[in-house]
Amino acid sequence: MDANILFNTLIFHTFITKKTMNRITLIIQLLLIINFSFSQNNDEKVIRDIFDNVLLNDEAYNNLEYLCTEAPGRLIGSDESIIAVNFMKDYFKKLGADSVFLQEFITPAWKCNSTEVSILIDGKEIQLRADALGPSPSTQGKGLFTNVIEVQGLDELKALDKEEVQGKIVFYNRPVDMRIVSTFRVYSSAIDQRYYGPKVAAEMGASGVLVRSVGTRIDTFPHTGSTGFKEIKIPCAAISTVDANILSKALKDNKALKVKMVIDAEDMEEITTYNLIADLRGNEFPDEFIVVGGHIDSWFNSPGAHDDGIGCVQSADVMRIFKELGIENKRTIRVILFMDEELFQSGGSAYANYTHANEIKNYLALEADAGGFTPEGFTVDASDSVVGIISGYQSLLEPYGIHYIKKGGSGVDIGPLKQFGVPLMGYRTDSQRYMDLHHSAYDTFDKVHIRELQLGSGNMAAIIFLVDKYGL
């Protein structure tokens, strides 16, 4: 019942005295209060039903196991990325989605075949565990074999003379700042070295770059990631934190130490790839799309459990929950498993361009790409009034671990929708363990806890239920 319409109808289309009108107003106010209480109780019940369902269901968890074990390293352009898309496409069909389709697009890609980094200590070759950054070029000939210059950041490098840097491998070794509570901010404390480091080093004439892995553990896993080249591209790789310490010590012992670096990588000028889209048609406004998604690609070195297989299977789980519980959605719920969040962020742009060109209305978009640990909250990138409406639902989700709904960022894949005024949301989870595994081979299925995953699916389904029911 839309109370405003009823009210307006009664007031303006009926002949009534003022006294009668006052009485009607009073009755309507009472009705509204009753209706509101009923709605809230009813919402609580639907949300409780969602969690009763999800906390006993292991489909999303099993789907994630498949993605991590049968399609690890599913970088854009890889066979694994297509295996993953096809597997999830079949799952959406099994769920009974009203439509499932591949949104095709053509884009450059890149591939890493191998990364080898080693040093000679006392005549003995020591391998340093390394993975190329994307899109590093291959080394030429037999690879690099040259001196190393260690710096603690971009400023330290920029302060050097170009001659000092010329032909050398620049080794960025500033550790993350572990004193910060959110590990996303810990990550930010050193990410400049990985993202801008190769560009700056190339401009200064360096022949290659090694970057200390941006992670929260001292271990042997290299954490790769994207780097922002401009014109000049030079071979670059992340080495594990343990190996960064080994290299730094070796350089202290011997400033003339040379590093051998061999990267075998390929640029692919044009490939055809896909975002996977599955719709659950709305019964009132089927042309308004509530998008929920994660990204199906992962780095070549990683099973991509938390980043971001889990966001994909949780988004699919939202559809399963609506189907199994028979929750009616006014608007179309559109689950999107985006391709290429990691390397060139092409999938998000491709979807935004596609919907803009076809005048498709994205009503709201929610991305799950911040790990799949215990729920913490939602952030909303929208007008204050939309933030106000959505944050009003926090108390309904508090019993399920949502400690906040507040203004904040959303996700890389849905980001391009912002230019068209689409309200965006991000699902947030406890970050403490996330940067241990991000972009590395350590991001395995066993790091995911089934209940933490389920609580995520449940909260995502619940917030979409509320936004769809009450509108923005």
Add this chain to the structure above:
Amino acid sequence: MDANILFNTLIFHTFITKKTMNRITLIIQLLLIINFSFSQNNDEKVIRDIFDNVLLNDEAYNNLEYLCTEAPGRLIGSDESIIAVNFMKDYFKKLGADSVFLQEFITPAWKCNSTEVSILIDGKEIQLRADALGPSPSTQGKGLFTNVIEVQGLDELKALDKEEVQGKIVFYNRPVDMRIVSTFRVYSSAIDQRYYGPKVAAEMGASGVLVRSVGTRIDTFPHTGSTGFKEIKIPCAAISTVDANILSKALKDNKALKVKMVIDAEDMEEITTYNLIADLRGNEFPDEFIVVGGHIDSWFNSPGAHDDGIGCVQSADVMRIFKELGIENKRTIRVILFMDEELFQSGGSAYANYTHANEIKNYLALEADAGGFTPEGFTVDASDSVVGIISGYQSLLEPYGIHYIKKGGSGVDIGPLKQFGVPLMGYRTDSQRYMDLHHSAYDTFDKVHIRELQLGSGNMAAIIFLVDKYGL
């Protein structure tokens, strides 16, 4: 500066006109605002210093590794429990505690040497993974070999005729309710079977009891725990959830199936044991004690990482933080590592009795015994006014993950202080993984994340700093 005293002094001990008084009132109000802002900024800085320290410190983590690997299975009466106490005693001395002592007490204890449970399927003996409940008696002679009666709970058993139960092994097999969000409440959904089950079965003439492990995974780890016998004691054990399913299926196939059960356990009438107490003397009210602690004992089958080695090392870390940062404490901070939370809860009573007999004033007590995962909040078991004061500090701790400070329970060890009116608090963490490992061999050191541990120490230190500074 105590503002009330200053205000009273000015108002009542000075000859002043009303106009002058109004001016003075205004000045004092301004001073109070400035003072408050200064205090708050200062508190924020101290708390930030605490986290800057703790997030770079691994002493507590290393202490926990020692407890789990050198003193696993440290049940009261065991050698391991004394190894653990001595190790931590040395640590407190190293920290420079003002006093470190063993609070001795004499109490009964119990020991489990072995638990064997098996069934015959098609003539083949299948071992069921089991651990005796505490304090199960030993089986007599060659052990039990008898029929089994499976029930889904106490009511189902009580509804049976005694003849049906007589001489049999009762098998409580109701699973936990996984639909509940907090796993402490998941645990509560089935714990009656373990705690009351053996007593009720004994009263009905059963010869033994098997209980489905009260945990949140289907796995092969038995979760033991205490059981509440009255007069009659019968052998009883927990079997893993996987084995409970095996047994249940075997019983469906063959109702005449017999279980073999051999428990070798010993009651110890009187042992001498200790709570370990370390004090950091207060500089203003040294005779008022702010207690912070966990329990040093663990079940015989468990390394006791989350339950509750972590609570012990975090409590010790509070003292380390105060010492290293030179934070001045008005009241004495008393770290207590309680013995015997698990079996007979004798350590908590012994401490309460000791302080009551010696008229020692416990000003407040905080227990960390709810796992060492990412911080969630504090619960306060005290008067509304004390709850109000302490919950006022939540906003200062919000940046460090404290989502709530609210009325609620505290801990088993400090519980006996309640009768003397001591305000009690419990430190709460994310519960999702806790009941996977509680009271089992799965509760190993590697399940603990160093940053989650550190954030706990930091928040405990911060709340004690605030309570000590501003009083209750």
